[in-house]
Amino acid sequence: MRLWTKTASVFAALLMIGCGESKFDEVIPVLPPVVEEEEQDKPSVGSYDEKYRPQIHFTPAKNWMNDPNGMVYVDGVYHLFYQYNPRGNDWGNMSWGHAESTDLIHWTEKPVALTEDRLGAIFSGSAVVDAGNTAGFGKDAVIALYTSAGASQQQSIAYSLDKAQTFKTFEGNPVIPNTSKPDFRDPKVFWHEESQSWIMSLALGWEYGVELLSSKNLKNWTSLSIFTNDDPACRKGQWECPDLLRFEVDGQEKWVMIVSVNPGGPVSGSGTMYFVGSFDGQKFVADDLDYPLWLDYGTDNYAGVTWSNVPDRTIYIGWMNNWLYAGIVPVSPWRSAMTLPRELELVKADGKYVLASKVVREIENIASDWAPLGEGSFGKIDACQVRLSVDMTKENTWRLSNGHDEYLEFYVNPSSRKIIARRNGSTGDSSFSASFSLPALRMPVTGDADEIELDIYVDRSSVEFITADGTSAMTMLVFPQEIYDRIECTTGTLEGDFRSLSRIWK
Numbered sequence: 001m002r003l004w005t006k007t008a009s010v011f012a013a014l015l016m017i018g019c020g021e022s023k024f025d026e027v028i029p030v031l032p033p034v035v036e037e038e039e040q041d042k043p044s045v046g047s048y049d050e051k052y053r054p055q056i057h058f059t060p061a062k063n064w065m066n067d068p069n070g071m072v073y074v075d076g077v078y079h080l081f082y083q084y085n086p087r088g089n090d091w092g093n094m095s096w097g098h099a100e101s102t103d104l105i106h107w108t109e110k111p112v113a114l115t116e117d118r119l120g121a122i123f124s125g126s127a128v129v130d131a132g133n134t135a136g137f138g139k140d141a142v143i144a145l146y147t148s149a150g151a152s153q154q155q156s157i158a159y160s161l162d163k164a165q166t167f168k169t170f171e172g173n174p175v176i177p178n179t180s181k182p183d184f185r186d187p188k189v190f191w192h193e194e195s196q197s198w199i200m201s202l203a204l205g206w207e208y209g210v211e212l213l214s215s216k217n218l219k220n221w222t223s224l225s226i227f228t229n230d231d232p233a234c235r236k237g238q239w240e241c242p243d244l245l246r247f248e249v250d251g252q253e254k255w256v257m258i259v260s261v262n263p264g265g266p267v268s269g270s271g272t273m274y275f276v277g278s279f280d281g282q283k284f285v286a287d288d289l290d291y292p293l294w295l296d297y298g299t300d301n302y303a304g305v306t307w308s309n310v311p312d313r314t315i316y317i318g319w320m321n322n323w324l325y326a327g328i329v330p331v332s333p334w335r336s337a338m339t340l341p342r343e344l345e346l347v348k349a350d351g352k353y354v355l356a357s358k359v360v361r362e363i364e365n366i367a368s369d370w371a372p373l374g375e376g377s378f379g380k381i382d383a384c385q386v387r388l389s390v391d392m393t394k395e396n397t398w399r400l401s402n403g404h405d406e407y408l409e410f411y412v413n414p415s416s417r418k419i420i421a422r423r424n425g426s427t428g429d430s431s432f433s434a435s436f437s438l439p440a441l442r443m444p445v446t447g448d449a450d451e452i453e454l455d456i457y458v459d460r461s462s463v464e465f466i467t468a469d470g471t472s473a474m475t476m477l478v479f480p481q482e483i484y485d486r487i488e489c490t491t492g493t494l495e496g497d498f499r500s501l502s503r504i505w506k
């Protein structure tokens, strides 16, 4: 109970900044509340055309969503589970919502997969395909590993024998009991061939660490080591949602540990750091670099992790929001979207390893042909991608805008080699939270080329900037009355191309 209160008050404080008093303690369940069956079983299908409704990003038809969970690829289908409140538009009744897609772009919402049980709410976690039947539930069973958030945070499993359509919770839960650690959550698991074992990363919250554990059968777990970093800049907030990833760079094996941190992100509130290093089956050791490194320099890419069981690439998706104001963004009847899915690669830039992200190639499925930007008007669009030529030697300024005199301004600072965006009252509605307006979101640009190409993905309530080489990203929410449908260079000539992206909802 005491632990709940602590967690609850932390969430409450972070969620409610700027919106007065908190009712958060009341909504955190300790005993399972009754969830009416038809409510959780039937995903509602809306028009997906409400004000601010993203047209090319996943959102649930209705209700609250936060972290992506349990992403797993099974027989040609990408499953996306997520923190979900089946009963309302605020954080609470944490369950795993479910959607699936064959191209990572068009999503179909499915019945809620996991709801609160005797051990508590269902917090974040991952899913794997048990090809070797190590757990004994059956060959190729899909096993979900999640945090049971009740009187304390413990790890539990559930299994699916119908390709991730339905799950049964394991009677032996919790598989990792815990009564002593206040923060112990978000299990992310992968199969480690060399040691023939499953490796789990678990976040230690305000202890600023990630515990690594191993198991032969997904049921009995042994602690291996704890990864931490002493730099105060990495310890401004609690560590959540870790993911340990393996990459090949120039024929060399490198490992990356992704850790979400809240608050203490690159701008304010939530953010996603990463560490580059090595993993020997027991311990992750970070290379001596200047941490934190950021996976995204914007305000709104949090709690992201990668799909498991994808044979040929590393695909990431993040929650496109920030705990500073997530509870009060002015959208309804849903709340929150995911980022566009991105393929991650570890590359060398400026002599260092950089985690690069590029929107998955399946974006082509909704893209029209490229056209020159010309005067900068996109015409009538659901969403669009701009590929802007940016002269890094000139202090140019651009505006993405609409016919309502709302605009998002960004400019180049040649001396710091950064692209800087201002998110303020001019961008649209910002009145819901004092923390939403920010004078400068800064995106560093790698390399020394005078001219670079910058991809800008514009949807109704978000803008994602990603350099064409993927080495820098900056994701932000904006709430203009209508989508930005033009771009101008207020200080020079506009150069680049654009293409419209068509809406993903039928």
Ligand code: FRU
Binding pocket: 066, 067, 083, 094, 123, 124, 147, 185, 186, 240, 241, 303
């Ligand atoms: C991250 C997080 C996780 C937790 C979940 C609860 O946003 O705080 O650590 O499992 O959200 O909804």
